[in-house]
Amino acid sequence: MPRSRKTTEKDVITKLQDAGEDALKRLTDLPGGKALLKTTAELRDRLDEMAKRLRAVDPLERRVTALEKRLAALEPAKSKPKAKTTSRARTTRKTTTRRTTTRSSSGNA
Numbered sequence: 001m002p003r004s005r006k007t008t009e010k011d012v013i014t015k016l017q018d019a020g021e022d023a024l025k026r027l028t029d030l031p032g033g034k035a036l037l038k039t040t041a042e043l044r045d046r047l048d049e050m051a052k053r054l055r056a057v058d059p060l061e062r063r064v065t066a067l068e069k070r071l072a073a074l075e076p077a078k079s080k081p082k083a084k085t086t087s088r089a090r091t092t093r094k095t096t097t098r099r100t101t102t103r104s105s106s107g108n109a
Contacts, residue, residue, distance in 0.1 A: 024037070
């Protein structure tokens with residue numbers, strides 16, 4: 001009696017699962033293998049957490065985009081304020097001449 005397709009697919013998946021388990025067992029027997037598996041598990045957990053955070057960013061991005069559109073629609077309606085020109089107060093500088101006094105010898109030479 002021929003096997004059904006489901007049975008064949010199940011056998012293939014079971015074989016792959018068994019092969020993966022055997023590979024992991026052999027990997028733990030290697031020096032540093034347990035540390036590698038631990039690091040890999042931590043990496044998976046971190047990736048899962050990052051994926052959750054990224055999914056939370058998507059709605060925020062949509063809200064920011066909507067707000068930017070609303071702001072762009074409001075900006076042309078406002079009149080742009082003219083640039084204020086401030087004139088610098090000019091002060092006149094008083095010039096003073098410096099007197100230098102020279103001492104002359106008043107003695108009889």
